[in-house]
Amino acid sequence: MQVTSTQQNGLEIKRKTAPDRYEMPDFYQIDDLLTEEHKLIRSSIRDFVKREISPIIEDCCEKAYFPESIVPKFGEIGAFGPTIPVEYGGGGLDYISYGIIMQEIERGDSGMRSTASVQGSLVMYPIFKFGSEEQKKKYLPKLASGEYLGCFGLTEPDFGSNPSGMVTNFKDMGDHYLLNGSKMWISNSPKADIAVVWAKSEAGRIHGLIVERGMPGFTTPETHGKWSLRASATGELVFDNVKVPKSNLLPGKSGLGAPMMCLDSARYGIAWGALGAAMDCYDSARRYAMERIQFDKPIGSFQLIQKKLSEMLTEITKAQLVCWRLGVMMNEGKASTAQISLAKRNSVAIALEIAREARQIHGGMGITGEYPIMRHMMNLESVVTYEGTHDIHLLILGAEITGLAAFK
Ligand code: TGC
Ligand code: FAD
Numbered sequence: 533m534q535v536t537s538t539q540q541n542g543l544e545i546k547r548k549t550a551p552d553r554y555e556m557p558d559f560y561q562i563d564d565l566l567t568e569e570h571k572l573i574r575s576s577i578r579d580f581v582k583r584e585i586s587p588i589i590e591d592c593c594e595k596a597y598f599p600e601s602i603v604p605k606f607g608e609i610g611a612f613g614p615t616i617p618v619e620y621g622g623g624g625l626d627y628i629s630y631g632i633i634m635q636e637i638e639r640g641d642s643g644m645r646s647t648a649s650v651q652g653s654l655v656m657y658p659i660f661k662f663g664s665e666e667q668k669k670k671y672l673p674k675l676a677s678g679e680y681l682g683c684f685g686l687t688e689p690d691f692g693s694n695p696s697g698m699v700t701n702f703k704d705m706g707d708h709y710l711l712n713g714s715k716m717w718i719s720n721s722p723k724a725d726i727a728v729v730w731a732k733s734e735a736g737r738i739h740g741l742i743v744e745r746g747m748p749g750f751t752t753p754e755t756h757g758k759w760s761l762r763a764s765a766t767g768e769l770v771f772d773n774v775k776v777p778k779s780n781l782l783p784g785k786s787g788l789g790a791p792m793m794c795l796d797s798a799r800y801g802i803a804w805g806a807l808g809a810a811m812d813c814y815d816s817a818r819r820y821a822m823e824r825i826q827f828d829k830p831i832g833s834f835q836l837i838q839k840k841l842s843e844m845l846t847e848i849t850k851a852q853l854v855c856w857r858l859g860v861m862m863n864e865g866k867a868s869t870a871q872i873s874l875a876k877r878n879s880v881a882i883a884l885e886i887a888r889e890a891r892q893i894h895g896g897m898g899i900t901g902e903y904p905i906m907r908h909m910m911n912l913e914s915v916v917t918y919e920g921t922h923d924i925h926l927l928i929l930g931a932e933i934t935g936l937a938a939f940k
Pocket of ligand 2 (some may be wrong): 650
């Protein structure tokens with residue numbers, strides 16, 4: 533394999549020239565359920581990932597480096613806000629297209645998908661859904677093109693699974709709001725131009741506010757030492773008497789339901805995305821099983837390896853059908869939060885299990901950056917926790933089944 537290098541922000545980033553040989557499994561011919569436009573979108577995003585992400589991603593993860601230059605490129609290929617109407621710079625596409633885009637990007641890397649899904653579902657979506665016309669015109673086209681990068685601040689140091697307890701708050705000062713508090717574990721925060729921040733009013737009601745980089749008292753310290761999502765920039769949002777113009781409050785909806793609606797959209801994207809990571813692990817394991825010779829035979833000829841591959845394909849096929857059907861319901865506007873929880877929880881759980889089995893099939897090579905397995909596995913440890921943990925989604929389903937919420 534040949535390796536060349538480029539300088540990015542003073543850091544040497546290596547670019548592998550070995551081809552990315554990914555082929556997607558489609559055992560139940562789910563392609564027949566897609567339109568020509570869906571397939572065209574998929575092939576263009578797949579080409580982009582093979583060209584722009586696969587050659588650098590292992591090195592970026594090794595160096596814990598967020599390749600910021602990907603942001604305008606995501607804008608160019610329409611990865612930001614695919615479902616937002618064209619008049620605001622979005623793609624005007626359906627939810628299946630959105631799912632496909634997230635799947636192809638996360639096939640490359642979960643951290644890269646985080647960058648895209650936070651921008652689309654957690655920054656552009658709330659501005660589109662709850663913002664004033666002036667806010668939509670001001671921010672959405674710049675977010676769609678990648679001129680602006682955004683982040684979403686819901687989680688706080690003491691309030692993760694229980695966001696309704698948040699303490700970040702704002703006071704009405706007559707001609708502006710005064711924002712205080714902090715958010716933690718925020719994807720994109722160290723590089724973001726704007727943050728959609730959820731905070732309580734003096735009446736204790738949750739509202740969304742758009743906070744811009746450069747507002748005095750607003751800082752975004754980076755979180756270091758992550759062994760997961762290493763190519764994604766994660767950080768805090770700290771508000772120390774930040775003066776936020778009144779025109780930056782999202783007027784359309786208040787209460788926890790507003791950020792939860794954004795999470796419905798983002799969790800849907802993750803259901804497709806994590807499946808992309810699972811398919812990349814399966815594809816690599818299948819190929820390795822046919823190429824690796826032990827006891828004078830390809831290891832793929834042994835029953836135990838075939839069992840692993842067969843079980844992987846079974847879970848992938850089931851999850852593909854769940855995601856596709858959920859996409860159809862999203863398009864019809866009838867997918868419920870619990871239906872989305874089932875898909876997010878299932879895709880991430882099967883992806884983690886497939887990554888672990890694929891790691892075994894690759895033997896010792898599976899722990900190296902020659903193959904994508906360990907990187908996907910470590911990334912998925914974040915994906916199983918963010919946007920609602922594995923157990924929180926189980927409880928959302930439990931509440932749907934019984935009518936009894938077991939959170940508190
Ligand atoms: P609960 O009493 O159930 O609800 C409070 C109010 O919110 C409303 N609501 C919804 N409305 C619309 N859509 C939804 N999906 C809604 N879910 C809830 C609900 O109707 C109620 O309204 P109202 O008017 O009656 O007050 O709330 P709870 O406090 O009991 O909490 C429920 C729980 C635990 C399910 C929920 O809070 C939860 O999902 N917790 C997990 C938190 C989470 O997912 N955080 C994600 C942070 S963002 C992130 O991780 C980004 S990672 C990005 C990346 O890099 O990809
Ligand atoms: P906790 O809520 O403290 O949970 C700890 C454990 O307790 C979990 O196993 C959980 O399932 C369990 N638990 C909690 N409550 C219950 C209960 N009622 N019943 C049973 N078990 C329970 N947040 C944002 O707002 N924006 C972002 O962009 C963002 N990006 C992130 C990026 C990364 C890399 C990570 C790791 C997190 C990110 N998050 C973000 C935060 C993420 O959403 C939270 O980590 C997640 O919601 C869980 O909160 P917590 O970490 O505080 O865990």
